[in-house]
Amino acid sequence: MADKILMKGNEAIAEAAIKAGCMHYFGYPITPQTEVAAYMAKRMPKIGGCFLQAESEVAAINMVYGVASTGKRVMTSSSSPGISLKSEGLSYLAGSDLPALIVNVQRGGPGLGGIQPSQADYFQATKGGGHGDFKMIVLAPSSVQEMADLTVKGFDLADKYRMPTMLLADGTMGQMMEPVSLDYEITSTVDKPWATTGTKMEREHNIVTSLFLKPDELEDLVIERYERYKVVEENEVMYEEYMMDDAEICIAAFGIAARVAKNAINEARKQGIKVGLIRPITLWPFPVAPFKKAANQVKEIISVELSMGQMIEDVRLASECKVPVTLCNRTGGMIPSPEQVLEAINKANGGAK
């Protein structure tokens, strides 16, 4: 194994993307993800790649559309308000069946909000992210190593299913440094016969578009796309279970919230409380099965989130409301403390009310 080095989450994303063969990056600076762009600005010219700081987020996502149409791996990154600006482009990418990686290092919202960490873009990422019927694959890293690994995975999934994939991180994940190993063997070569690479007068023109004026034609296309989404749901769900074997209380948390929750779980276990964690790694497709199973095992599920409670809706659906699903949260850029989570665990255990 290669030596581990310390890297910021944002830098790990950028280097992993390059290792995954992404030679085109378009972005616009915004805290707390600016290091992605800064790293790309430094590295891309040295390896013959393209770093371009666009005039706006809208321009950047449309540049992504352009490169994706040619079948090349391409990415952009931003933080919450910037992602809202990109949402038109996300819808166009999905409507044109184009693969691309979009990174959202979330900050507190709504509006311009703040610059501290948040998970309040869960709805935006998993329930659309733009107009029309479509889905994005949404990956939620919980360590710097996962920031890198899921970046590579994100490109693979985007190519495989011809759809935009979002890496949904938050300010702490982007800013923190942890040991990371970037030892990837990139072998994935997905055939892209649809790409606009020039006909050489040997084939019909490839046309990349999201415009379909005949409603029956558009309906067929959307339905076909949803068939593909079903395959993603069947094959690509990722999650981590922590101490769930004998758990009587289950915590649902992703990203930074899951790490806080682990501290609280370790503490609660010392007190003899049987509590475990289900950590979704794919937010879409959502890991329905483990929550469905947990609902027959635990007496309560606690959703720990850096929002007013967004993932909790998917947890309730997945657990089919068989057990109470409660919320333990902070928002606006605040992070729940392990003590706050422990208190929620104690309460669920019938302790201090």
Add this chain to the structure above:
Amino acid sequence: MTNQILLSGFGGQGILFTGKFLAYKGLLADKNVSWLPSYGPEMRGGTASCSVIISDEEVGSPIISQPDVLIAMNLPSFEKFEPTVKPGGIIIADSSLIEAKSARTDIDVYYIPATKLASEMGKQSLANMIILGKLLKVMGDFDEENIKAVLSKVIPPKKADMLDINLKAMKIGAEN
């Protein structure tokens, strides 16, 4: 065994660099580590802080609410974080900039005039390394060869000539 170290001072004092040293030291010792800076407007002239966790176990939350070790390089940081240090913990404070004293008896507080000592060296920006030397000494972990190995990781190659002066500052810290 988990060591939670909180470093805090003014932006520009080398708080993040000092944290990076400790994180790399942990990494070279094959520990799990995390390094989390405060980020945002406070970095421009205000207080900068950095949380470093070094652990035998997987690091959970990278955020520190009760540090085992506090490095305080200005008064606001000292006042804010001194009460949060875990009983049995350590504070290293730059007494050139912090006149206050801790009233706590359940922790060990070391005062070292780091900024003054650094000025005497002719490079005030080395105060952080003096404090760092003091911390390693207090923790019984001042090993020159190890320090050189870590410094060579955290000092970029084009500034390699800075290694010796950093080491010298750390030695001064260890002796005071």
